[in-house]
Amino acid sequence: MTxxxxxxxxxxxxxxxxxxxxxxxxxxxxxxxxSAAADVNCGILVTRNEPGSYTVAFDESVPFGQTREAIAA
Incomplete structure (x- = not known):
């Protein structure tokens, strides 16, 4: 893993x-x-970019306190 x-x-x-x-x-x-408490305006989005490649990031489209998943188009 990298x-x-x-x-x-x-x-x-x-x-x-x-x-x-x-x-x-x-x-x-x-x-x-x-570190989420410092930014109460967003939650966390886990995105599968391609097989074996992911991004885990704060995202304003996700409500604070939630984690959601997405697959990049």
Missing amino acids: AVMTEDREIRLSFERADEIHDGLDRAVDALIE
Whole structure:
């Protein structure tokens, strides 16, 4: 797994093995939850960009306190 944090609002993840995805995404969401109290205007969006590539980020379209999932078009 490779993870890159950008601007404390987004974590980009790349996975080579499917069995790493669930745990890796959980850890990324947990990392953002820790800093979520500073930005009560948004929740967390987990986006599958392509197979093995995900973004976990604060997103204003998601209500505070919620985590949602999306698949990029």
